[in-house]
Amino acid sequence: MLGSNTFARRVRAGAGALAVAVVATVLVGCAPDECGSGDSCAVSFPADAKSKIDETVRKNMDAGLIPGALVTVHAPGRGTYTQAYGVADLATGRPMTVDDHVRIGSITKTFTATAILRAADEGKLALDDVLSKYVPGVPNGDTITLRDLLGMRGGVWDLVGDSDFAAQLVTKTPGEWRDGDRLRAITAHPEHAKPPRTNTEYSNSEFVLLGLVLEKVIGKPVHEVLDELARAHGLQETSYPVDATIPSPASQGYTYFDDAATNVTSRNSPAIFGAAGTMVSTISDLATYAPLLAKGDLLKPETSQARQQFTSGTAGGAPFDYGLGLQRFGPWLGHAGGVLGYTTHVGYLPDTGAAVAVAVNQYTVPPTLLRITASDIWGSIVEQLYPESLPGDRPTPTIPSPQLPAPADLSTHLQQAFDTTLAPTQKTLRVAADDKDPELITKLAKVYAGYSMTFRVDKLTDFDGTTLLATTTVSSPDSKRPMVIPFTAHDNTWRLDTNWVCESLLLGGESSPACT
Structure with a gap:
């Protein structure tokens, strides 16, 4: 849809996503088993690899208010892992299954x-x-x-x-x-x-x-x-x-027009x-395709x-x-997709014969509100299993990792950041690339100035000390909607993610030298 990672921005194109970094996992050789129908199907992958994929998917789903997700990884000579997460129908609570059809955009x-x-x-x-x-x-x-x-x-x-x-x-x-x-x-x-x-x-x-x-x-x-x-x-x-x-x-596919899916x-x-x-299509057909x-x-x-x-x-x-x-994502060939309520991402790595497919059942427009999509999860899985295939710089954990702020304190800092009456030097939050444009946070506030927004950070999701996602309720006089605000670790502090700020500026008709 990795912060400032060039590869992640290419993955994000066309689907509106934020890929996050995770620790790389090396798979051991094994023969794939047959995979039947049901809530999930896991074969051959070592337990630590499966658990890391599961953790990554569930973290992204939780932060991005995604009801359900589907993942398949085909790794020749290593195995196949197909998993369904969450629910397919919020009204009935029916779990997502690997047989579920989704819109592929x-x-x-x-x-x-x-x-x-x-x-x-x-x-x-x-x-x-x-x-x-x-x-x-x-x-x-x-x-x-x-x-x-x-x-x-x-x-x-x-x-x-x-x-x-x-x-x-x-x-x-x-x-x-x-x-x-x-x-x-x-x-x-x-x-x-x-x-x-x-x-x-x-x-x-x-x-x-x-x-x-x-x-x-x-x-x-x-x-x-x-x-x-x-x-x-x-x-x-x-x-x-x-x-x-x-x-x-x-x-079923879901969108947030207000504070409810x-x-x-x-x-x-x-x-x-x-x-x-x-x-x-289904997740198995996508991986076959x-x-x-x-x-x-x-x-x-x-x-x-x-x-x-x-x-x-x-x-x-x-x-x-x-x-x-x-589409080409580094050496991967495939395509991303997004229609109201659904996003998908499929990719194939010619050098290894690997295929990774992801689908989720929530997509909200504009993607700067809830920016976590199938491309986000796809990029995270690829970074785990095939880190050598990813071009560009990837963030590494800072030592020590920045301390997590209290949600209430971060709510106050965000309110201050979007205040157009304050100069950048009066604001406690900064943007990761504001050394290239000290007025970057002022331009961000200007884009949203007409909405009279108030912020309430509901939860924080930390990805290995490099990326922090703040799932936030944003209220204006006539609406209330969720927004995922990403932060990047920089100089032992959490700064607003530059890509998210630049995408917001683009939607608002603003520009910045930090966004080139």
């Missing part, structure tokens, strides 16, 4: 991309065809190619910027959104369109349009196209629903996300190779590497 984009690439292999289209050949009326459609759309380089304005579309994500009782509204939102804002091949910038719109291309070329509804593709991959529990329902058993399972109709984020995606299953070798030509860009202000419907 933007992992849908990988299926859409494979379908387009497969159609190119079959001569039904060419990747250098212009968009207007299939979908008229899109700004710059005469120069945008299908290859541009696959690589997030089409310059198409992301429809999440449309106020009516955004209401589907942030409003408790939004108006009805119909299937044709996606294209309307994309074509109605030519002033926001950018020339293609200028930048790599995450845009859901580009894959919505590719779904329309598939329907035109294949002559079938996109749900049929992607369902057939999932079957061709051998994924029996992966599908594109035709309505807002999820196959049974299904984990709201069940939003039925809010995610195909009309909202289309070919950019509608599909559902990871190597198929990375190795180019169903594609010609040269097409698979073209798919892995990555460019660097931004997603929500964070850096990310994108191929043709494929």
Whole structure:
């Protein structure tokens, strides 16, 4: 969705997550056992490795108010570990099981991309065809190619910027959104369109349009196209629903519009996300899919190779590497996903054949409120099991670790930090990178100035003396919502995490030299 760790920011791109550091664990060699249905399935992993994964997952769930989570790790020659945590349904208390279906969000984009690439292999289209050949009326459609759309380089304005579309994500009782509204939102804002091949910038719109291309070329509804593709991959529990329902058993998805979790399972109709984020799957199917995606299953070798030509860009202000419907996280290949109520993350490490998949059933927009997602947990597990695969600097515990503040004291310090009438020198809290911008905390307070917020820290979660998460209730005159505020250990004190501050500034239209 590691503080200032570059790798963590790339993991976070597209899902809105904060990865935290944990102690690396080396697995011993063992043969994987068979894994059946049930609440959980644990095989072959040594007890200390399993316990560290469990501790990491549960800490993140607790801090991030996540009801349930699913994890699978496939480590060839070492074993397989699949586990369900928490509850799938807050109303009934039903536990999450490894058979539960979840919405996989933007992992849908990988299926859409494979379908387009497969159609190119079959001569039904060419990747250098212009968009207007299939979908008229899109700004710059005469120069945008299908290859541009696959690589997030089409310059198409992301429809999440449309106020009516955004209401589907942030409003408790939004108006009805119909299937044709996606294209309307994309074509109605030519002033926001950018020339293609200028930048790599995450845009859901580009894959919505590719779904329309598939329907035109294949002559079938996109749900049929992607369902057939999932079957061709051998994924029996992966599908594109035709309505807002999820196959049974299904984990419910939750969002915080106020201080209570709201069940939003039925809010995610195909009309909202289309070919950019509608599909559902299980944790076992996701883990099975990871190597198929990375190795180019169903594609010609040269097409698979073209798919892995990555460019660097931004997603929500964070850096990310994108191929043709494929993300790269260091040496890991896969994709992250997030739709209202759910986040997912799947990755495959070619050098070892390892696959790690994570899904959780809570996602709240904007992600700066409750920023812990499946990508957070995924990054933590990878750091445990494959620390050598992570590029960039990773935080190390300070000696001694900073003393944990009392929640009541930290509440007071946060109230002071967000007070726009106080100078930075009058505030007890600092930002980790404020040596690059002494006004960083003032800019943060300015972003939130219009909300008249009060803070109550409810609990603190410490990750090995490097990262501290403060689960906080934030109240304003007309609302009360939870917020996870991250802190980083710096000079034996806890400072506000720079990435979180910078993401907040981005949402508020502010900038800082500390955020470059």
